[in-house]
Amino acid sequence: MNAADFDPLTLAIAPPPNETPTARADRELAEAEALRISNEIDEQLRKERENEKKKKRPVKLLLLGQSESGKTATLKNFQLTYAKREWIAERNNWRAVIFLNLVRNVNNILDILNREMAAASLPSPDYIGSSDESSEDINSSSRPRLKFKEKHRLLKLRLGPLRRIQTDLERRFGATALEPQSTSITTAAPFGSEESQSSRQSSKEFSINSSNGWKSAFEKIRAMRAAARADGDAHALRRLQETDDEIAEVIAGCRDDVKAIWEDPTVREMLSRGKTRVEDSAGFFLNDVDRIAVSNYEPTDDDVIRARLRTLGVQEYRFIFEHGRTAGQEWRLYDVGGTRSSRAAWWPYFDDVNAIIFLAPISCFDEKLAEDRRVNRLEDSFLLWRSVCDCKLLSRTQLILFLNKCDLLQAKLQRGVRIRDSVPSFGDRRNDISTATRYFQQHFKEILKQYSPVQRSFFVHLTSVIDTRSTAVTLGAVEESILRDHLRRADLMP
Ligand SMILES: Nc1nc2c(ncn2[C@@H]2O[C@H](COP(=O)(O)OP(=O)(O)OP(=O)(O)O)[C@@H](O)[C@H]2O)c(=O)[nH]1
Numbered sequence: 193m194n195a196a197d198f199d200p201l202t203l204a205i206a207p208p209p210n211e212t213p214t215a216r217a218d219r220e221l222a223e224a225e226a227l228r229i230s231n232e233i234d235e236q237l238r239k240e241r242e243n244e245k246k247k248k249r250p251v252k253l254l255l256l257g258q259s260e261s262g263k264t265a266t267l268k269n270f271q272l273t274y275a276k277r278e279w280i281a282e283r284n285n286w287r288a289v290i291f292l293n294l295v296r297n298v299n300n301i302l303d304i305l306n307r308e309m310a311a312a313s314l315p316s317p318d319y320i321g322s323s324d325e326s327s328e329d330i331n332s333s334s335r336p337r338l339k340f341k342e343k344h345r346l347l348k349l350r351l352g353p354l355r356r357i358q359t360d361l362e363r364r365f366g367a368t369a370l371e372p373q374s375t376s377i378t379t380a381a382p383f384g385s386e387e388s389q390s391s392r393q394s395s396k397e398f399s400i401n402s403s404n405g406w407k408s409a410f411e412k413i414r415a416m417r418a419a420a421r422a423d424g425d426a427h428a429l430r431r432l433q434e435t436d437d438e439i440a441e442v443i444a445g446c447r448d449d450v451k452a453i454w455e456d457p458t459v460r461e462m463l464s465r466g467k468t469r470v471e472d473s474a475g476f477f478l479n480d481v482d483r484i485a486v487s488n489y490e491p492t493d494d495d496v497i498r499a500r501l502r503t504l505g506v507q508e509y510r511f512i513f514e515h516g517r518t519a520g521q522e523w524r525l526y527d528v529g530g531t532r533s534s535r536a537a538w539w540p541y542f543d544d545v546n547a548i549i550f551l552a553p554i555s556c557f558d559e560k561l562a563e564d565r566r567v568n569r570l571e572d573s574f575l576l577w578r579s580v581c582d583c584k585l586l587s588r589t590q591l592i593l594f595l596n597k598c599d600l601l602q603a604k605l606q607r608g609v610r611i612r613d614s615v616p617s618f619g620d621r622r623n624d625i626s627t628a629t630r631y632f633q634q635h636f637k638e639i640l641k642q643y644s645p646v647q648r649s650f651f652v653h654l655t656s657v658i659d660t661r662s663t664a665v666t667l668g669a670v671e672e673s674i675l676r677d678h679l680r681r682a683d684l685m686p
């Protein structure tokens with residue numbers, strides 16, 4: 193007799209000693225059925241665990257659109273809405289960017305003023321004003337001559353130190369602080385084709401790295417501080433702090449002159465004749481000088497959203513959402529540089545992406561690309577959208593369209609700018625915001641229907657992403673729809 197013969201469990205489940213052949217067959221059948229059910233339950237549990245794992249995979253979201261379409265501003269809204277702690281920790285880093293934006297606004301005006309004052313001093317009785325871009329308009333003989341006075345000369349002189357501040361800050365932020373140069377790329381979507389290979393190789397801007405975005409620009413400065421601290425180099429640390437303080441002091445010292453030049457009627461007239469709308473430019477802060485040009489300035493949330501620092505290459509941002517339907521879920525957002533020469537770098541990110549937010553700035557119907565002055569911005573957005581819809585690698589990716597900069601569109605239409613002058617097909621439709629948005633939206637929808645390799649839904653939002661409140665509501669809807677898709681896929685996947 194061995195030990196198992198006394199094991200209480202073995203004895204309890206052992207068949208009765210006098211079992212008949214029929215009873216034995218029934219018992220074996222019942223045991224086999226019990227085993228089958230148990231295996232099925234195990235398999236079910238295994239699948240559920242797998243599914244849970246898939247649902248916890250990071251949600252990948254790509255932000256696409258031309259340069260200055262509002263991709264980075266949208267990313268900032270995500271951070272503000274869903275990762276507030278990180279946002280607060282970073283907010284003060286934007287101070288130097290906002291200073292740079294403000295100083296650049298002023299220096300742009302000074303450049304034009306210099307040119308116009310020089311031209312006005314020429315001994316030409318016919319002088320009305322000069323401008324590179326719209327000389328026919330500014331030189332119209334029906335306009336009285338611009339009268340520059342001693343005060344303008346003094347303003348130029350007193351605002352001189354802002355040149356050095358701009359240079360210092362640009363050096364600090366590197367290439368990301370400079371606006372795009374002209375490009376040799378002549379297509380809207382130089383990805384996924386032979387051209388993309390060659391443009392990838394030739395493009396100076398092609399870089400999938402983390403050395404070009406706001407995060408890395410700030411990291412560089414943080415690293416400089418940390419290194420000085422670690423070396424015990426109190427002198428270097430003090431110098432860095434002094435540089436920041438000095439910049440704030442110089443700007444604060446120029447506050448009244450900055451206001452004076454921006455509010456001066458002759459300067460305003462000069463800008464309007466040259467069709468220069470400083471107020472529509474990226475990173476416009478001249479209306480906030482009282483608040484910003486002070487030595488203890490701290491940026492507000494809205495200031496940070498409006499601050500402009502160009503993106504180069506592709507930047508990955510990882511957020512664990514602090515609340516919302518996906519609290520605890522990791523989201524990976526990819527922010528890309530939008531100029532034509534940066535677009536070849538997008539391609540590697542198309543694989544395995546859950547959704548794309550495509551930003552089309554619809555106020556730009558009468559503007560040209562900075563990198564190619566021959567190309568209409570709206571036309572470029574349509575072409576780019578078409579290539580994204582058409583892309584086979586993205587056929588299962590959810591596309592969400594933001595018709596952005598609606599605030600600027602509204603202001604432009606109210607100023608009387610007519611859409612049909614730049615978009616002849618708009619014809620005699622009413623030149624108002626609701627007609628315009630409906631018209632542009634319909635075009636984007638038709639492109640999606642016509643070019644998508646498989647049928648897909650059209651998700652569209654009218655946005656002004658500098659408005660953080662309304663954007664938070666939009667992002668809530670976006671989060672919900674991406675999440676639904678993400679979970680559905682996890683269930684469908686083998
Ligand atoms: N008025 C207004 N300004 C906007 C809107 N969206 C973005 N901006 C501003 O436009 C400028 C450019 O926006 P960004 O988010 O930097 O543009 P981007 O698409 O990231 O551009 P790149 O990095 O060059 O590809 C910033 O100063 C924004 O604050 C909007 O809806 N309305």
Ligand SMILES: [Mg+2]
Pocket residue numbers: 263264265501502503527528529
């Ligand atoms: Mg950007």
